[in-house]
Amino acid sequence: MEQGFIFTGTDPGLAVELAPLAEAHGWHGFFVWEGIWATDPWATLAAAAMVTDRIRLGTMLTPVPRRRPWELAGQTMTVDRLSNGRVILSAGLGVSEAEPRFWIFEDDPGRRQRAELLDESLELVQHLWRAEPFEYDGAHFHAKRTDSMLPPAIVQQPRIPTWVVGLWPRMKSMRRVAAYDGWIPNYAPPGASPSSADEQASLYTPEIAAEAIAWITAERAALGLSDRPFDVIQEGTTSGTDAAADAALVQPWADAGATWWLESDWSVAADEVADYARARLRAGPPLS
Numbered sequence: 001m002e003q004g005f006i007f008t009g010t011d012p013g014l015a016v017e018l019a020p021l022a023e024a025h026g027w028h029g030f031f032v033w034e035g036i037w038a039t040d041p042w043a044t045l046a047a048a049a050m051v052t053d054r055i056r057l058g059t060m061l062t063p064v065p066r067r068r069p070w071e072l073a074g075q076t077m078t079v080d081r082l083s084n085g086r087v088i089l090s091a092g093l094g095v096s097e098a099e100p101r102f103w104i105f106e107d108d109p110g111r112r113q114r115a116e117l118l119d120e121s122l123e124l125v126q127h128l129w130r131a132e133p134f135e136y137d138g139a140h141f142h143a144k145r146t147d148s149m150l151p152p153a154i155v156q157q158p159r160i161p162t163w164v165v166g167l168w169p170r171m172k173s174m175r176r177v178a179a180y181d182g183w184i185p186n187y188a189p190p191g192a193s194p195s196s197a198d199e200q201a202s203l204y205t206p207e208i209a210a211e212a213i214a215w216i217t218a219e220r221a222a223l224g225l226s227d228r229p230f231d232v233i234q235e236g237t238t239s240g241t242d243a244a245a246d247a248a249l250v251q252p253w254a255d256a257g258a259t260w261w262l263e264s265d266w267s268v269a270a271d272e273v274a275d276y277a278r279a280r281l282r283a284g285p286p287l288s
Helices: 012-024 041-049 069-082 111-130 171-178 198-203 206-222 243-256 270-283
Strands: 002-007 029-032 056-059 087-092 162-168 182-187 231-236 260-263
Touching (some): 012 029, 012 270, 029 087, 069 087, 069 111, 111 171, 162 171, 206 231, 231 243
Parallel strands (some): 002 260, 029 056, 231 260
């Protein structure tokens, strides 16, 4: 199991300081969050790429339907090249209108349209990453063929690893996940609405994860993707001070088939996040 750290603060300078600290203390990934009116995560990751050598860099996560795919493709390509192929794109629908702080500049088009935008955007960025002439005609996005001013291609092939949020056991959502490179789990028990998924997170267990992973494995086999790497992500909080307790928390997820543990504590106050992050990174990953 690989282990990453999510920086929950907002100061880009601090993030760039923390990325090499994470690398030096055995973490495998360093992630920043992507907001709406917020620090630019890709500029931050570009700077982090220049002061690290091995650690993976990514967002947790990018609300892809809020983005212009060609701009996202250019940003991710730039960081992928600056890092020599260490970028991960974490993609989700974005939050609903129930979270008004995310809809201060526009109206929520609704879950159905955001899902359509997500699907088209993920298709389109794969064309864009190749840096070759192409045409695209979707319901929401269109691309006319051009042979001039093409940008460089990405380093990683066949694409930047793309982790996608999937709502288990909603099959349409999970089929999207299975077609890409990783699952960021969301859970809504049968009968629960997608909007209540966050409230149901406490019901998500390693046993449910194992059931979902078995389904993903079978689905990817049917798609002919069994030979391609696939990650399963689990986010949580460990102490960094009690190795046995931390391992006891993380190991069941590894046993269930999760391939990444992402350490985060979103409850840390803004004026405490610097001290918290430095201390937690220096303590090392929970399964080190």
